[in-house]
Amino acid sequence: MQRLSAKNKAVGKTIGLVPTMGYLHAGHLSLVKKSKEKADITVVSIFVNPTQFAPNEDLLKYPRDIVHDKKLLKKAGVDYVFIPSVEEIYPKGFQTFVEVDKITRHFEGEFRPIHFKGVTTIVSILFNIVRPDYAFFGQKDAQQAAIIKRMVKDLKMDLEIIVCPIIREQDGLAKSSRNIYLSVQERKDALVLSRSLKTAQRLIKEDTKSATAIINKMKEEISSVSTSKLDYIKIVDKEKFEEAGSLSVGKKYYILIACKFGKTRLIDNILIKT
Numbered sequence: 001m002q003r004l005s006a007k008n009k010a011v012g013k014t015i016g017l018v019p020t021m022g023y024l025h026a027g028h029l030s031l032v033k034k035s036k037e038k039a040d041i042t043v044v045s046i047f048v049n050p051t052q053f054a055p056n057e058d059l060l061k062y063p064r065d066i067v068h069d070k071k072l073l074k075k076a077g078v079d080y081v082f083i084p085s086v087e088e089i090y091p092k093g094f095q096t097f098v099e100v101d102k103i104t105r106h107f108e109g110e111f112r113p114i115h116f117k118g119v120t121t122i123v124s125i126l127f128n129i130v131r132p133d134y135a136f137f138g139q140k141d142a143q144q145a146a147i148i149k150r151m152v153k154d155l156k157m158d159l160e161i162i163v164c165p166i167i168r169e170q171d172g173l174a175k176s177s178r179n180i181y182l183s184v185q186e187r188k189d190a191l192v193l194s195r196s197l198k199t200a201q202r203l204i205k206e207d208t209k210s211a212t213a214i215i216n217k218m219k220e221e222i223s224s225v226s227t228s229k230l231d232y233i234k235i236v237d238k239e240k241f242e243e244a245g246s247l248s249v250g251k252k253y254y255i256l257i258a259c260k261f262g263k264t265r266l267i268d269n270i271l272i273k274t
């Protein structure tokens with residue numbers, strides 16, 4: 001992969017990287033499409049990264065279907081699919097990690113304490129191998145995208161991070177490889193996430209400024225669904241990812257939700273412009 005990237009860069013081609021954990025869906029493919037528009041060469045990596053899963057999480061049962069993924073990527077016109085092994089990425093003796101500090105402590109970081117350290121480490125390794133000019137991430141993982149932008153800025157990495165909108169099912173559920181874990185009932189119940197984000201959007205349009213008022217209304221809606229168990233709802237400003245008490249006019253915020261349905265933990269969010 002390093003040789004292929006060097007070869008392409010030597011003839012002046014730009015490279016776009018789409019890092020994924022596979023089991024691809026239309027959300028991933030939307031990132032591929034953006035990369036193909038922006039860069040000369042598109043590389044998709046597929047790597048279920050063990051260092052971002054805690055021992056109690058779903059590393060072993062994370063869904064995988066490399067054959068189907070390759071078919072989808074071929075059809076999408078991707079130039080290279082990079083599928084390294086765990087041993088190649090983390091050989092014996094590996095001991096170097098990349099960690100972003102403050103922005104990783106809250107929200108997802110509170111519920112998944114080692115997660116972001118694993119993410120920033122693998123993303124740095126992938127950047128070093130592929131040497132992309134652009135890397136594409138989904139707003140679906142809004143905190144992850146903000147952390148990666150911070151890392152790129154702080155470590156003076158020479159590439160541009162492009163964040164792409166959330167792709168949803170027709171009924172509003174954000175596409176996720178983990179949606180297949182949901183039972184029929186949980187799948188129905190999970191629609192409450194996008195519904196409650198719509199409620200929040202409406203309240204803000206009607207001039208509600210208090211984050212607590214918005215969050216309470218959303219909590220009410222989510223708790224009315226029997227299989228839900230909420231981890232958090234937070235309203236944060238788009239750039240710094242700091243919690244907002246009251247919303248100011250002309251600013252952008254994310255409303256973030258993490259919620260379990262049965263054993264499946266889902267995240268969703270919406271970008272609000274006040």
Ligand code: AMP
Binds near residue numbers: 020174
């Ligand atoms: P994953 O394979 O889940 O690690 O995701 C790989 C990339 O795809 C990440 O940048 C995600 O944010 C992005 N992604 C996942 N789901 C969606 C979605 N529904 N819409 C847009 N991007 C997504």
